[in-house]
Amino acid sequence: MFKHAIIVGASAGIGAALAKQLGMAGCAVALVARRGDEIEQLAAEINTTAKQPLARAYQHDVLNVDEVEGLFQEITRDIGGLDLIVFAAGVMPTVAPDEYNIQKDALILDVNVRGAFAWLNEAARRFERVKRGTIVGISSIAGDRGRRGNPAYCTSKAALNTYLESLRNRIARFGVKVVVAKPGFVDTDMTKGLPGLFWLITAQRAAELILKAAKRGKKTAYIPARWRFVGLVIRFFPSFIFRRLNI
Template sequence: MRRVLIAGATSPLARYRAHEFARLGDTLFLAARDSDELERIASDVRIRFGATVHTGRFDAAAVEEHEAFLQDVIRTLGGLEGVVWVAGTMDGLAEAFRTPQAVKRLIDVNFTGAASLLTLAACYFEEQGEGFIAGISSVAGDRGRGQNYPYGAAKGGFSLFLQGLRNRLSKRGVQVTTIKPGFIDTHMTWGRDKLPFLASPQRVARESVQAILGGKDIAYVPAIWWLVMLVIRAIPESFFKRMNI
């Protein structure tokens, strides 16, 4: 039995990850901004799996609150074995091409908030000598594209942060896993036509948890995205900059 914190737990992807951990008998702490929705999700997980589930309000962008928040989680659970970062947003992407405020919001939620909480978790696990950290990044962070580069830049920075964290903690018995989903069938992709390899949140959650508990360093989900991004990264910049992808 593990005690696992899921940050950003009201998204469909996070909800199904909670199902996967609960099915394995883990104790969960679900955290997000919407307390009412959190409690509905927690109640559903308790009924479905008979799991012990706690909830707490968490704002990814309020980094000044993160230390007290994590201490409360550890106190509530009586310890901690894993942290899964799922919080993220593409809201305001169109505005982020024009306004500094919108760019800041995307970076605050998708990178700064993640780096803040996971830095605190890393210190805790490093001292404990065991634990796991998993961060949900994105294939959007593998190469800058004109259609989403403010979001992609934040996710690319997050992937590099996790890589460095993995290098730091691998000698201390702490596993760090980077999950890179492709297109997921959620509100973030609704209304967009002809998305390749569109996956359900249930599938992405299942494969993500398998990668985390299997000790993988980096996992593209579905796995086909590893090949797709290998090809995209190999395109020369002189040609890539003229492409509309």
């Protein structure tokens, strides 16, 4: 269904799995990330398997927001259009229970939020003009409530949710779909070695479910759907109970 896509954060985990699945389905796909070797290799792998030059790699650090406008234009020219963009780039450094570290917090917000604004603003402008397109932001179940574990990460995902809702309210009337994907735990570098993981799914499974939600133009998709109930329960816990729970 999608013919031209950009995946920001395509060198590993969920973004890499999305790029592979789109390539296998015959979609021209731009892979964006800092690790140039990883995305070059993945693009070559996709092109070999698809037996056509569908994937291209673009090395980029989302902290460099000034590069985005030009790179976005270059990519859409190179791949011949755009009907899907997924912002999958994200960081979640380990934060100790008694740690208050502005450098880590700023990095989380800069990558997960400012980076998303830079890329998705460009996509929104283009999609509004052409009156079609799908924007997907990879948020998290962590954005549904402010947990004690990683305040800046939870905040970054809550901010992303609100930004994506605002984008949808701006551009839905032009026929543009804006999808918030909220994964639970996914087995990637981000979660490697973390204690207390449950209902862990593979990046491949997460990518399948995210693409299904994108095709349907779902507003919010918990990945997998069972996390919707967790989200519902934790959002409605009264604060005095929630702060006593170690979650």
